Structures are given as C-alpha cells and as structure tokens.
Amino acid sequence: MTRVEQDEQLTVRDVLARPAFRHAYLAAGRAGLGRPVRWVHIIEVIRFDQLLQGGEMILTTGAAFKNDTAAFLTYLDQLVRCEAACLCIEMGHHVSSVPDEWLREAEAVGLPVIVFPRSVRFIDITQDIHAYRINQHHRALQELEKTSRAFHRMTLASQGVGRVLELLRDSARASVIYVPQDGPPKFVPPVPEREAEAWLGFLADWRSRASAVGGRSGESNDAEGPAVAEHAGRSVVIQPVGAMGKTWAHLLLALGRKPQEYEFLILDSASLSIAQDLLRTRYVEERRLYSETLWVDDLLHLRLRDEEQVKLLAGGAYRQLNELAYRVVVIEFGDGSAPASGFADDGTESAGIHLSLAVRTVFEGQTFHPLMTLKNGRLVVIAFDKAPKRPVKERLRQALGALGQLKAAGDARLSAGVGRQGRGLLQAHVSYQEALQALSLAPILRRDPVFFDEIGVFHLLFHIADKGVLDSFVRTYLGPILDHDEAKGSDLLRTLKVYLDCDGSKRLAAERLFIVRQSLYYRLEKIEELLGADYMEPEKRLALQAGIRAFQLLRPDAPL
Numbered sequence: 001m002t003r004v005e006q007d008e009q010l011t012v013r014d015v016l017a018r019p020a021f022r023h024a025y026l027a028a029g030r031a032g033l034g035r036p037v038r039w040v041h042i043i044e045v046i047r048f049d050q051l052l053q054g055g056e057m058i059l060t061t062g063a064a065f066k067n068d069t070a071a072f073l074t075y076l077d078q079l080v081r082c083e084a085a086c087l088c089i090e091m092g093h094h095v096s097s098v099p100d101e102w103l104r105e106a107e108a109v110g111l112p113v114i115v116f117p118r119s120v121r122f123i124d125i126t127q128d129i130h131a132y133r134i135n136q137h138h139r140a141l142q143e144l145e146k147t148s149r150a151f152h153r154m155t156l157a158s159q160g161v162g163r164v165l166e167l168l169r170d171s172a173r174a175s176v177i178y179v180p181q182d183g184p185p186k187f188v189p190p191v192p193e194r195e196a197e198a199w200l201g202f203l204a205d206w207r208s209r210a211s212a213v214g215g216r217s218g219e220s221n222d223a224e225g226p227a228v229a230e231h232a233g234r235s236v237v238i239q240p241v242g243a244m245g246k247t248w249a250h251l252l253l254a255l256g257r258k259p260q261e262y263e264f265l266i267l268d269s270a271s272l273s274i275a276q277d278l279l280r281t282r283y284v285e286e287r288r289l290y291s292e293t294l295w296v297d298d299l300l301h302l303r304l305r306d307e308e309q310v311k312l313l314a315g316g317a318y319r320q321l322n323e324l325a326y327r328v329v330v331i332e333f334g335d336g337s338a339p340a341s342g343f344a345d346d347g348t349e350s351a352g353i354h355l356s357l358a359v360r361t362v363f364e365g366q367t368f369h370p371l372m373t374l375k376n377g378r379l380v381v382i383a384f385d386k387a388p389k390r391p392v393k394e395r396l397r398q399a400l401g402a403l404g405q406l407k408a409a410g411d412a413r414l415s416a417g418v419g420r421q422g423r424g425l426l427q428a429h430v431s432y433q434e435a436l437q438a439l440s441l442a443p444i445l446r447r448d449p450v451f452f453d454e455i456g457v458f459h460l461l462f463h464i465a466d467k468g469v470l471d472s473f474v475r476t477y478l479g480p481i482l483d484h485d486e487a488k489g490s491d492l493l494r495t496l497k498v499y500l501d502c503d504g505s506k507r508l509a510a511e512r513l514f515i516v517r518q519s520l521y522y523r524l525e526k527i528e529e530l531l532g533a534d535y536m537e538p539e540k541r542l543a544l545q546a547g548i549r550a551f552q553l554l555r556p557d558a559p560l
Helices: 014-017 068-083 101-108 124-154 160-172 195-210 261-292 294-302 308-325 345-363 392-406 425-441 467-490 492-501 506-513 516-531 536-556
Strands: 027-029 039-042 056-060 088-090 113-117 175-178 184-188 227-231 233-243 246-255 324-331 368-375 378-385 412-420
Touching: 014 113, 027 101, 039 124, 056 124, 068 101, 088 246, 101 113, 124 160, 124 261, 160 175, 160 184, 160 246, 160 261, 175 195, 184 516, 195 227, 195 246, 233 261, 246 345, 261 345, 294 308, 294 368, 294 378, 294 425, 308 425, 324 392, 324 425, 345 368, 345 392, 378 392, 378 425, 392 412, 392 425, 392 536, 425 492, 425 506, 467 492, 467 536, 492 506, 492 516, 506 516
Parallel strands: 039 056, 056 088, 088 113
Antiparallel strands: 027 113, 175 184, 175 246, 227 233, 233 246, 324 378, 324 412, 368 378
C-alpha cells in the first residue's frame, strides 16, 4: 500500500501549470519553485506579520507598495520572515511594471515572484487552489483511515512489529527505524552497520539532550507528542511508543522533506498499533509473573516462614532480592476500583493483572523491582531498591504520583502507606504492618503517601492496645476543650491544634484558620481559661499535642 499520488505536496512549480496561471510568468526566484503551497492569501496592506503561518501563496495588486521600492522591500522582508511560498503581482492600476531592483532582491532570497501581465480574477485562483488542497487533504484522510485499519488488523492478528514497520515505510515513503528499550533495533529498509550505529548514536544524543532540558527521556511519558530533529540532511520525526506512563520504544521516520500532517498522523497510528502489540506481550508475561508470586501474600501474613520454601518459590531471583533493601507499599484506591481478593472469575483476575501491569511498569520506571499481591481491595508492593544511591522516598513519591495520574482518568483517588526499609524476605511482614498503619493515618494526616518513619508520636500510640487508656489520656488533658466544643458548638480543639502545630505563632495560626488575629486572640483566651495559664509550658504542651493525636486516632473522622 502506498500513499495516493494526489497527496504529493503542491509546489509553486505545480501552481504555475494550473489553468489560472496560463498567462502568468516567473519573473524571479526560480530556486524556490519547489516550495510547497499550503494556502492562498490576498494581502493589500503594508504590515501583515501576524496574518501568515508559512507556505502561503500571496496575491496582490501592489496597492500596499505601488512604485515605492522601500515599501516593496518592507513587504518582501515580511514575506521572507513569514516563510511565504511565493508572491504573485497583478499588473494594472497600482503597478505597471516590476523594477529590476525588486526582482534582484527576490532572487537573492529565493522567493518566487510571479507576474500577471493582465488583469486576473483572484477569486478564480483562490477557489482553484483551495479546492485542490481540500480534495488533496480528503484523499489523504481516506488513505490514512485505510492504512490505520490495516495497522489495526495486524495488531489483532498478532503479525508482529516487523509488518507494521514495513507498512509504515510504504505509506510514508520514508525510512523507518524502530528502537525498543529491550531488544535489537530494526531498520526498514536495512542499512549498513556503520549507518545503523550512526542512527542509534543520534537517538541517544537526542534523548540525552531532551532529558537535560526536562523533556523526553528513556522514562518519558508516552503522552508526549512526536519531536522533529535533523540528521544526515534529513528531517527525522521521533515518536515515543508506550503506555501506562512509560516509553517502551522509539519510532523514527526519516524523510527527505519537511514532515507534513500526514506523516505525523500515520506515525501516530503505527506507534499505537505497536504499543498495543507490546502491551499484549507484557500482559501475557504479567499473567505468568502474577501466578508465580501468589506466595507473597502468605509471606506477608506469616503463613510462610520456612526460608528453604521461600527460596524455592522465589526461584533464581531469591539471592539478589534477599540482599536488596526494600520498602513495603500498601495502595488503596478511593473508588474501590481495585479488584477484590479471590479472583473467582476471569474478569476479576484480568482486572487484577492489568492493575499489576500498570504498577509494575511505574515502579520499574523508578528503578524498583516489585513483588506484588492483591488482597481485600488493596495492592501490596514489596519494592526492592535497585538504585540505593538515589533518594528512595522521592522515587516512591514519583511512582505513586504517576500511578495516581493513570487512575485519574477513572476519577479514582489512591492512598498509600509505606513501611520502613527492611532486608531479607522473611522480615517483609514487619514493613507490611508498618505500611498498613501508615495507610490508616492518610485521612488523619491528609497527605499521600504516608511514610511510617514520618508519623511521629503515632508510632507510640499504635502500640497502646487498650483504647480505654488512650481515651483516659485524651479526657485528662483535653476534656474541658472537648466539653466546651460539644456544648457551645465552638472550634477550640482545632484552634489549639493549629496553634501548637504553628509553634505558637499567632500570625501563622490565624492564616491557617482563615480568621482575623482578633478572633484568634479571643479563642486563645478561652483556651487558657479552660486549660490553665501554663498550657504552653513544655511538658503540658507535649501532653496536649500527644492528646490531640490520640484523639485523631480514636476519632479519625473528626474535622481537624
């Protein structure tokens, strides 16, 4: 399948062959006859920088410059800066001849100047060219739809990446280069080894530069559009191929011309087809991994304690994993979209595998090796750190943030708790319990993710199994405040919490409470009356802050 002939670019040379130009002649700028003509525009004003987008054929009677050479040069300079395709001048009332000086200037910049020696209907020209371009665009869309369907059929038939690349080559009439993250690159048509190395070096340099300026990189978001660069005298369109927030490959289209809309669209269609094929391959692999790691749930719940059995289940990866540092992450989805445990039917299992695939992709993108299990609507990840010299918390936050963005399309909100660092698979249950405790504090602390080693005094409060002891502690130090709030409908407990959290700064406390300073003063006077004038003394202040945290633990729904 090839692109239709009518989709070739319409050039200035082609326009001169149209019937409307049978009496016109080229006066200057023969070097620019190959320029593409995107549209036709009539300009009879001297200033028009903002009116053009490039590639326009400009029609004029010369009313803007008449016989004024300086005005013409101003007009010409704007055409050059706006990358107009050519200038067509009608001889008549405003311009009776084109001076040689004008033609020399146009020749110097390579801008074709076409002269109509007699009056011509501009409406006939615009209708002819515009109709041609519209029909050309329509045929290109038909060809694009036809090719896209062929890509789709190849994906459904599992015909592989090679067939897609060949069809892309034929459709775009360009060289195609496919560079996966894992696996050998493919060149269609094949190229000598030295040329292949040059292309791979070009892509590596481009990715490095893009990464340095905060653009695309090896882990770039697949939502990013294609980029255009130059290499070996050719225009190269670089399209990332991937899904779930990770780029799995790059697809390059090397053209001997400036890329047009058709090339971008056909490249996008091909990359989507390849991404679907890669996703299917990864789904099959994820199903295998998923079935092989069902033992992780037994490990975390201490139903599996024999090291030899763990070695057998973990296989060849046991030694490496057992030596790597890890953190257990428990992820809960606010919309209940995570499948329930059990996987009683294929539909639920399929949903679980898709979720597992998304999480694996995101965590691997941040240099973690994840072992996963799904239990009671929560996804549990043992994230083994393969890059210990990089800040682990920052990478975990980035991974969970990326996962949250993936789920945002379904209006889902995730919460996550992260346990402390551990080593040795048989100790993973410790970090797991910590992650669960951290997750339970997410609605109280109002932040995600919650790291267990950042929960402060809650660490101690969790170990007080007798809730009566906590309640007694709360009543001892906060009883008067709680009774006053209940009786008067006041908000003194929240005021006290914010004031203490702000380290006694009245200005910051008033700002966080969204009240004026005078209102805060009144509330603090009431708090002092209820708690005593010494409530800001170190020991009592510490007890009040611990009491507030204990109250939050007992009453997680309280609006504090």
